[in-house]
Amino acid sequence: MKWDEFFVTGEPMIYGAMASxxxxxxxxxxxxxxxxxxxxxxREWLTTVDHKKIGIMYILxxxxxxxxxxxxxxxxxxxxxxxxxxxxxxxxYNEVFTTHGxxxxxxxxxxxxxxxxxxxxxxxxxxxxxxxxxxxAVSFWLFFSGAMLFNISFVIGGSPDAxxxxxxxxxxxxxxxxxxxxxxxxxxxxxxxxxxxxxxxFIVTILKMRAPGMKLMRMPMFTWSVLxxxxxxxxxxxxxxxxxxxxxxxxxxxxxxxxxxxxxMDMLWANLFWVWGHPEVYIVxxxxxxxxxxxxxxxxxxxxxGYKSMVISMVAISLLSFLVWxxxxxxxxxxxxxxxxxxxxxxxxxxxxxxKIFNWLFxxxxxxxxxxxxxxxxxxxxxxxxxxxVTGVMLAMASADYQYHNTMFLVAHFHYVLIPGTVxxxxxxxxxxxxxxxxxxxxxxxxxxxxxxxxxxxxVTFLPLFFLGLKGMTRRMYTYSASTGxxxxxxxxxxxxxxLAIGFAVLVYSIYWSFRYEPRDTxxxxxxxxxxxxxxxxxxxxxxxxxxxxxxxxxxxxxWKKDKQPLFEDKIEEIxxxxxxxxxxxxxxxxxxxxxxxxxxxxxxAIISGIAIVVMLAVRSFExxxxxxxxxxxxxxxxxxxxxxxx
Amino acid sequence: MKIDKTLPLEYQTEENSNRIFGFWIFLxxxxxxxxxxxxxxxxxxxxxxxxxxxxxxxxxxPVLLETFLLLTSSFTCGLAIHAMRLGMxxxxxxxxxxxxxxxxxxxxxxxxxxxxxxxxxxxxxxxAFLSSLxxxxxTHGAHVTMGLLxxxxxxxxxxxxxxxxxxxxxxxxxxxxxxxxxxxxIFIFSFVYLKGLM
Numbered sequence: 001m002k003w004d005e006f007f008v009t010g011e012p013m014i015y016g017a018m019a020s021x022x023x024x025x026x027x028x029x030x031x032x033x034x035x036x037x038x039x040x041x042x043r044e045w046l047t048t049v050d051h052k053k054i055g056i057m058y059i060l061x062x063x064x065x066x067x068x069x070x071x072x073x074x075x076x077x078x079x080x081x082x083x084x085x086x087x088x089x090x091x092x093y094n095e096v097f098t099t100h101g102x103x104x105x106x107x108x109x110x111x112x113x114x115x116x117x118x119x120x121x122x123x124x125x126x127x128x129x130x131x132x133x134x135x136x137a138v139s140f141w142l143f144f145s146g147a148m149l150f151n152i153s154f155v156i157g158g159s160p161d162a163x164x165x166x167x168x169x170x171x172x173x174x175x176x177x178x179x180x181x182x183x184x185x186x187x188x189x190x191x192x193x194x195x196x197x198x199x200x201x202f203i204v205t206i207l208k209m210r211a212p213g214m215k216l217m218r219m220p221m222f223t224w225s226v227l228x229x230x231x232x233x234x235x236x237x238x239x240x241x242x243x244x245x246x247x248x249x250x251x252x253x254x255x256x257x258x259x260x261x262x263x264x265m266d267m268l269w270a271n272l273f274w275v276w277g278h279p280e281v282y283i284v285x286x287x288x289x290x291x292x293x294x295x296x297x298x299x300x301x302x303x304x305x306g307y308k309s310m311v312i313s314m315v316a317i318s319l320l321s322f323l324v325w326x327x328x329x330x331x332x333x334x335x336x337x338x339x340x341x342x343x344x345x346x347x348x349x350x351x352x353x354x355x356k357i358f359n360w361l362f363x364x365x366x367x368x369x370x371x372x373x374x375x376x377x378x379x380x381x382x383x384x385x386x387x388x389x390v391t392g393v394m395l396a397m398a399s400a401d402y403q404y405h406n407t408m409f410l411v412a413h414f415h416y417v418l419i420p421g422t423v424x425x426x427x428x429x430x431x432x433x434x435x436x437x438x439x440x441x442x443x444x445x446x447x448x449x450x451x452x453x454x455x456x457x458x459x460v461t462f463l464p465l466f467f468l469g470l471k472g473m474t475r476r477m478y479t480y481s482a483s484t485g486x487x488x489x490x491x492x493x494x495x496x497x498x499x500l501a502i503g504f505a506v507l508v509y510s511i512y513w514s515f516r517y518e519p520r521d522t523x524x525x526x527x528x529x530x531x532x533x534x535x536x537x538x539x540x541x542x543x544x545x546x547x548x549x550x551x552x553x554x555x556x557x558x559x560w561k562k563d564k565q566p567l568f569e570d571k572i573e574e575i576x577x578x579x580x581x582x583x584x585x586x587x588x589x590x591x592x593x594x595x596x597x598x599x600x601x602x603x604x605x606a607i608i609s610g611i612a613i614v615v616m617l618a619v620r621s622f623e624x625x626x627x628x629x630x631x632x633x634x635x636x637x638x639x640x641x642x643x644x645x646x647x
Numbered sequence: 648m649k650i651d652k653t654l655p656l657e658y659q660t661e662e663n664s665n666r667i668f669g670f671w672i673f674l675x676x677x678x679x680x681x682x683x684x685x686x687x688x689x690x691x692x693x694x695x696x697x698x699x700x701x702x703x704x705x706x707x708x709p710v711l712l713e714t715f716l717l718l719t720s721s722f723t724c725g726l727a728i729h730a731m732r733l734g735m736x737x738x739x740x741x742x743x744x745x746x747x748x749x750x751x752x753x754x755x756x757x758x759x760x761x762x763x764x765x766x767x768x769x770x771x772x773x774x775a776f777l778s779s780l781x782x783x784x785x786t787h788g789a790h791v792t793m794g795l796l797x798x799x800x801x802x803x804x805x806x807x808x809x810x811x812x813x814x815x816x817x818x819x820x821x822x823x824x825x826x827x828x829x830x831x832x833i834f835i836f837s838f839v840y841l842k843g844l845m
Contacts, residue, residue: 131665196676204669208661234672238680246687246782255771255778256696257687263694263775268687275683614796621800624813 008158011092018155047580049133050542051118052437054140058115059430061144065108066504068151072100074501077461081494083482093478094161095180099154101164102184106191107147109284109418112426114143114198117226117287120433121202123533123540124220126211126549131204133578134620139194139201141588146191149595153183157599160184163476165273165328166247168258168266173251182599185247190591192240199233202226211532213551217311220531220555221297221304225290228314229283232321236279243272252601267332274325282321284418286314288425289356292378295432296360298529299375300367303555306359313352320349330398331405339398346396353389357382372527373447377428380455381420388416391466406476409469415462427454427507435526439539440518446510453503460496464489522644530558535567537642543575543630546639572639575630587616650812655732657819660812670820674827681831684783688839691775698773701780701843704764710840713756714832717791720749721829728822731815739810739818740802746825747798750791757788780839787835790828797821 008014032038045053075096079088088096118136122129130136153159160180162171171181206227210219219227247269249255256264297304304310326334326342360382369375391413395401404410435441473486480486525534535557536545547568553559560567590612597606650659658664692701727742761781764770771781801821805814 131669200669200672200676203672204665208665208668234676235679238676239683242680242683242687246778249771249778249782253771255782256773256775257691257778259775262696262698262773263691264778265691265694265775268690272683272687618796618800621797621817622804 006156008155014155021155042582043580046585047582049129049137049578049580049584051122051130051133051136052540052542054136055115055118055120056437057140058111058118058143061147062108062112062115062426063508065103065111065147069100069103069108070501070504072096072103074497076100077494077497079478080480080490082491083480083484083487085479088478090478091161094163094476095154095159097476098160098163098166098184099150102150102160102188104418105164105280105284106188107143107150109422109426110195111143111147113229113284113287113422114139114195116291116426116429116433117198117202119437120429120533121205121223121226122209123436123536123544124223124531125206125209125214126532126545126551127205127209128544128575129578130201131209132201134581134584135197135201137581137584138587139197141584142194142197142591143191145588145592145595146187146189146194149190149592149599150183150187153180153187157183165270165277167273168250168269169260171247171251171269172259174259179599181247182251182601185244185251186595186599189241189244189248190595192237192244195233196237196241199230199237202230203234206230211549211551214556217308218551218554218556220290221293221307221310222287222290222531224311225286225293225314228318229286232279232283232286232318235322236276236283239272240276240280243269243276246272248598252598267329270329270332271325274328275322278325278328279318279321281418282317285421286317288422289314291425291429291432292360292381293363294529294531295374295378295428296363298432298527299370299372299378300364301370301528302363302367303530303558304359305362305365306355307554309355310359313355316352317349320345320352324349327396327398327401330401343396343398347393350389350393357386357389372431373442373444373451374428374432376448376451376455377424377431380451381424381428384416384420384424384455384459388413388418388420392417404469406474407469408465408473408475411475412462412465412469415465419458419462424454432527433533435521436524436533436538436540438515440514440520441526442514443510443518446506446513450503450506450510453499453506457496457499457503461493461500462496464493464496468493525561528561530555532557535560537639541638541642543577543635546572546635572632572635574632575635576627577630578627579625581625583616583620587613590616656810656812656815657731658816663812663816666816667820667823670823674823677827681783681786681834684779684786685834685838688779688783691779692839692843693776694774695776696774698777699767699769701776701839702845704767704769705840705843706760706763707840707844709756709760710836713753713760714836716749716753716756717829717832720746720753721826723749724822724825728819731810731818734810736805736809740806743798743802743805743818747795747802750795750798750825754788754791754795757784757791783839784835787828787831790824790831794821794825794828798825 007018032041045057048054075088076093079085079093118130121127157179160166160171160176160183161178162176162181162184166181166184169175171184206219206223246255246257250257250259250264256262258264258266258269260266293304293310323345324342326338327346330339330342360378364379371379391409395404395410395413431442431447468486468489471486473480473484480490521538524536524538526538527534532549532551533540535549545568547570549556549567550569551567552565556565556567559565590609594606594609594613597603597609649661652659654664658667695701723742724746727739727746730736730738730742761784764777769777771778798821801814801817805818808814
């Protein structure tokens with residue numbers, strides 16, 4: 001392979017991106033050296049097995065990916081702002097919408113959700129850490145190396161360009177001959193293994209490590225939602241693993257799974273992809289429902305309405321999520337019976353979702369509502385998400401779907417579901433749990449400004465797309481002529497997207513501003529909340545709780561505060577904690593190189609790094625690390641410091 | 648670390664009992680993985696294009712031998728864990744060694760079978776049927792290979808340390824994995840080979 005094939009060439013914007021990548025990397029290296037932070041970075045972050053720090057790293061990566069995916073979105077909106085724009089060519093536009101989709105779903109929404117899970121779940125159930133802290137670090141570093149691998153594709157080798165769904169035969173070697181879709185199959189595979197491990201880890205954590213007395217039906221709703229999500233992860237992600245592996249065999253080893261000759265079946269890919277892909281939608285939206293449940297109940301000063309029905313409806317959604325995949329391709333023509341079946345199951349999902357919406361409304365009913373930033377996002381979510389849901393039922397009807405299929409109507413629908421459903425939720429969750437991690441709130445004034453910009457501009461951006469879709473504008477078309485009449489609404493959407501970008505800029509600025517100027521919170525429970533994570537100090541000490549809480553009811557912390565129901569009854573004892581370790585990070589780095597060599601079919605280095613992975617597993621197996629103990633004296637000292645006692 | 652002496656050695660610490668539970672969930676994910684591969688195989692197995700069909704390449708003899716070796720290895724693996732529960736190190740080591748040797752024999756025949764197929768012009772690239780066959784069998788074979796490496800590592804550790812919480816836990820989890828591969832093979836034997844030969 002020649003160098004000019006290795007690096008992507010010929011696009012001034014990509015040269016600019018290359019230069020900025022090199023400059024930013026240099027700046028980080030120089031900065032770390034100048035401020036002598038290498039040791040700090042290694043000891044406190046790269047080798048950490050602490051669920052809180054891993055959570056923070058997930059969320060930071062998600063914010064970076066939000067920026068990358070957001071830039072992709074702005075480029076698309078610029079290209080579509082008017083008829084016959086020449087900002088991007090067709091190929092570049094294909095690459096941009098492909099990476100936008102994958103990055104936003106797999107490298108932004110997923111890690112943001114998993115980051116919040118990491119931060120909150122052990123605290124909510126009164127545990128010291130997750131069940132397998134080391135595995136948790138492995139999960140993070142696999143996700144991270146997958147994300148980095150996917151992101152370098154736009155300067156090295158070329159991005160995937162067959163859409164985020166990578167349908168065959170378009171994604172086959174014959175029709176997509178660059179390494180772009182190799183990046184897709186390998187990078188997603190690596191990140192996917194990490195996600196699967198997270199699923200296993202959190203199921204064990206939630207089922208086995210709850211504080212004494214916290215029965216299943218006393219778990220906070222966010223914990224419930226994460227438990228159900230992890231079950232979906234464990235049952236859905238192996239399907240993606242297989243699908244991506246078959247794609248790899250087709251593209252790199254000449255197998256015939258999805259080809260058009262020798263018996264291959266291109267539809268098989270679409271089926272496998274969506275058997276994973278539809279549950280994936282619920283993987284990112286169910287935890288969001290959990291976050292909203294916590295926030296709405298906290299800021300309505302009421303317990304959550306219909307706790308049991310919330311749980312039952314989430315279980316129902318998780319079952320139905322595996323029975324609806326074919327609604328993504330009604331138009332491929334598998335007959336009236338099949339389409340009918342999937343229509344019915346799809347529409348049935350509206351029932352448990354509707355139950356949840358009404359439960360939130362009834363929680364608000366007669367509550368003493370406080371309009372904090374997280375609450376504003378939750379309140380905006382309900383009506384906007386309902387629009388997304390109702391248009392979803394429209395799309396669910398197979399016969400009508402022939403009209404909407406692959407138009408901008410669909411694009412508007414899933415943005416109306418995913419942005420209020422997931423993005424609003426993770427932002428609300430970040431605002432809500434931020435003081436727990438850092439000991440101060442994010443500034444409310446800036447937060448509300450960002451909220452109004454985001455909420456209004458979101459609608460300005462995506463509402464026009466419904467009408468463009470109904471008028472016949474298909475998705476993924478890189479340009480249109482003036483005679484179509486698509487121009488004005490597209491311009492409106494583009495203006496909205498700029499507003500959305502400004503909203504996110506304000507949001508990031510509010511984080512910076514709050515770090516510098518926001519007064520520190522000394523109460524450790526700034527929102528007067530209900531669940532256990534607020535019962536320990538903020539920022540949380542590494543062992544989470546000096547004494548394991550004894551849970552006697554749902555919302556035990558609330559009743560401890562209000563009714564003096566006892567919560568911490570035991571004496572402080574020695575605490576057993578896992579040691580930090582650099583192996584997960586090293587494993588992530590090796591996986592990165594292994595993936596890279598595989599993508600370019602450089603077999604010798606690929607085999608060497610493959611062996612290195614097996615060696616790392618053996619090293620772990622032969623190692624004996626039983627963690628360390630924190631003495632009672634040390635705990636007392638930390639607790640006194642966190643309480644602010646003078647020595 | 649809390650130790651519950653009433654439980655078998657491999658379950659005694661909380662961490663280790665969580666590991667066993669976690670591995671069961673992981674096996675759940677593995678079931679989905681193999682189910683997907685089976686689904687792909689059943690979708691494609693009659694689609695042999697211009698290449699040979701299942702009945703033309705399958706031979707019952709090596710497959711029967713493979714089945715015999717792997718089923719026996721599952722039995723000896725069970726005996727090894729039984730020996731471990733009784734605290735008998737030498738029988739444990741012997742049965743583990745027999746298990747791994749039988750696994751190695753299985754793998755040898757599978758590789759021989761693959762080589763034969765390729766010699767007959769039935770390769771991964773020939774047809775959708777053969778792609779799905781090779782990937783299904785290959786995934787199972789790769790799992791067996793992984794098991795051989797893993798099991799050898801555990802034998803070395805047990806030789807050095809005797810039965811500790813660590814080694815007992817690892818051995819038990821390994822046995823779950825090994826029995827699981829046996830179950831998958833029963834499905835491959837019945838629904839790939841026997842069905843293909845009918």
